Amino acid sequence: MNQGSALIVRVGLATLAMAVCASLPAAAGATQTPTEHSVGSRPETVSWGWFPLDKPPVLTIASGDTVRIDTLSHAGATQNDHPEVSLGEVGIAPDQILPDVVDFWASREGRPREGRSGHIITGPIAIAGAEPGDMLEIQILEMTTRVPYGINNTSATGGVFGQRYPGSRPGDAERDIARVRHLIRTGRAGDREVAFFSDDIEVPLAPFMGIMAVAPNPVVGQPGVTVPGVQSSRPPGAFGGNMDVKDLTVGSVLYLPVFHPGALFYVGDPHSAQGDGEVSGTAIEQSLSGRFRFILHEDTPLSMPRAETDTHYILMGIDLDLDRALQQAVDEVVAFLIAEKGLTPDKALSLASIAVDFQVAEAVDLTQLVTGKIPKSLFLAQ
Numbered sequence: 010m011n012q013g014s015a016l017i018v019r020v021g022l023a024t025l026a027m028a029v030c031a032s033l034p035a036a037a038g039a040t041q042t043p044t045e046h047s048v049g050s051r052p053e054t055v056s057w058g059w060f061p062l063d064k065p066p067v068l069t070i071a072s073g074d075t076v077r078i079d080t081l082s083h084a085g086a087t088q089n090d091h092p093e094v095s096l097g098e099v100g101i102a103p104d105q106i107l108p109d110v111v112d113f114w115a116s117r118e119g120r121p122r123e124g125r126s127g128h129i130i131t132g133p134i135a136i137a138g139a140e141p142g143d144m145l146e147i148q149i150l151e152m153t154t155r156v157p158y159g160i161n162n163t164s165a166t167g168g169v170f171g172q173r174y175p176g177s178r179p180g181d182a183e184r185d186i187a188r189v190r191h192l193i194r195t196g197r198a199g200d201r202e203v204a205f206f207s208d209d210i211e212v213p214l215a216p217f218m219g220i221m222a223v224a225p226n227p228v229v230g231q232p233g234v235t236v237p238g239v240q241s242s243r244p245p246g247a248f249g250g251n252m253d254v255k256d257l258t259v260g261s262v263l264y265l266p267v268f269h270p271g272a273l274f275y276v277g278d279p280h281s282a283q284g285d286g287e288v289s290g291t292a293i294e295q296s297l298s299g300r301f302r303f304i305l306h307e308d309t310p311l312s313m314p315r316a317e318t319d320t321h322y323i324l325m326g327i328d329l330d331l332d333r334a335l336q337q338a339v340d341e342v343v344a345f346l347i348a349e350k351g352l353t354p355d356k357a358l359s360l361a362s363i364a365v366d367f368q369v370a371e372a373v374d375l376t377q378l379v380t381g382k383i384p385k386s387l388f389l390a391q
Contacts, residue, residue: 043073043302050079050109050131050296052116057087058125058242060250060275062224066135069271072305075150077298079109080218080279081129084160084190084294086110087117099192105156107296124236126243128220128251128278135271136305143267144309145223145274151300152216152259157195159204159281159295164188168290168373175330193293195281204282204293212282216297217258219278222249224269232329232376242277244375245327249314252378253292253371254323255283261318266311274303290373313341322349322383331369331377338367342381350388360387 046068048054054067070076085096085106092110093103113129136145165186166172194205195214204212225248227234233241245252249265257263265272276299283292316323324345326338339358342365346357364387370378 043075044071045075045077046070047077048079048131048134050081050113050129052112054131055081055113055277056130056132056275057117057120058122058127058130060130060222060224060240060242060248060273061133062227062238062269062273064133066133066271066273067131069135069137070303071137072303075300075302076134077151077300078131078134078276079155079298080131080277080296081107081109081113082159082279082294082296083127083129084162084291086113086129087127099160099190101158101192105158107155110296124234124239124241126233126241126251128242130220130222130242130275130277132275133224133271133273134275134303135273136303137271138307139267139272139305140270140307141268142308142310143272144306144311145265145267145272146304146306147221147263147265147274148302148304149217149257149259149261149263149299150302151298153298154195154202154214154216154281155296155298159193159195159293160291161191161193161289161293162189162291163191163289169286169288171290171373174373195293195295212293214281214293215255215258216279216281216295217255217283218276218297218299219253219280219283219292220249220251220276221257221263221265222275223265223267224248224273224275225250226268245314245371245378246376247313247327251278251371251374252314252325253278253280253283253287253374254316254325254378254380255280255285255370256318256321256323256380256382257316261316263314263316264311265314272305276301285371286369287371287373313337315341315345320385322385324381324383325370326379326381327376329376331372331379334377334379335367338379338381342383345383 165184202214227240233244279297280292281295324341326334328334343357346352
């Protein structure tokens with residue numbers, strides 16, 4: 010099967026080590042010999058639009074192990090028409106459709122849908138010894154595109170233009186934006202992988218997983234929880250989930266709080282490129298494989314997801330209201346600067362105002378997510 014030119018991005022161990030916060034405690038199970046694992050995106054290893062709490066782990070690993078995980082884009086895999094029909098309508102030949110996509114599509118019947126969203130999510134992966142109150146560190150080592158194309162959707166009522174978007178108002182002018190599934194081919198241009206958006210526009214690829222999560226504690230009435238025990242994959246939350254933070258690409262590190270024994274890690278919603286905000290409601294939705302290292306930090310409570318790159322500490326605020334999400338992100342930045350850098354609260358807020366960038370990572374998934382990005386270069390003694 011011709012899958013075209015796959016994008017493979019790797020990071021060296023030395024580079025990744027620089028991304029791990031020096032103040033973090035020693036990892037659990039550090040004396041064990043790390044093991045390499047793999048998990049495919051098969052009907053039995055994926056869930057559709059939620060994070061099951063009682064699904065047996067598809068894999069159990071030790072802290073320090075690495076796992077290569079296949080993921081599937083929902084684009085072309087969740088509609089009523091067969092994938093060869095649906096993707097054929099936008100120009101995809103049958104031999105460029107992953108068998109996993111067809112197998113998932115055939116398995117949709119009988120999967121409950123109430124209270125769920127549309128993402129295809131691989132997992133859960135259990136980390137031996139993880140308990141509530143611990144913290145899970147996810148090192149993002151490698152991303153590989155599985156097909157040479159992705160899909161982006163536009164419409165006059167999608168994304169930030171949707172009638173249920175908080176910024177919408179009665180009487181808003183109609184927009185001349187067509188409802189289109191945009192096929193976007195990807196491949197190599199010189200020494201880089203790009204999306205061939207048009208004859209004269211190329212978008213550099215920066216693949217990342219829109220969803221990385223631990224099993225949540227869903228409570229009816231919380232964002233995305235309308236059925237007891239069912240957390241929709243649409244809104245992100247303290248458990249991570251559909252964060253759509255484009256900085257979480259190769260070389261970055263994500264930290265998530267643990268709510269259940271084993272942590273139960275899920276991953277999906279693969280993207281090859283996205284702008285902050287994801288304003289149309291979709292990125293370039295493109296199936297990916299990712300390689301991750303998991304490190305367990307015992308007795309390390311965490312209130313919200315946080316991340317690191319080589320250049321920044323990234324704190325997050327998540328709320329139904331964008332203003333509240335910004336306020337929460339500022340609170341998280343201030344708390345981090347106090348705890349990790351020894352600043353007083355007033356000095357921390359001062360530094361946040363003069364040196365930290367607050368960005369809308371995504372604004373189209375019910376809850377809004379704002380990142381506070383602290384440059385590591387501010388601190389002369391690392």
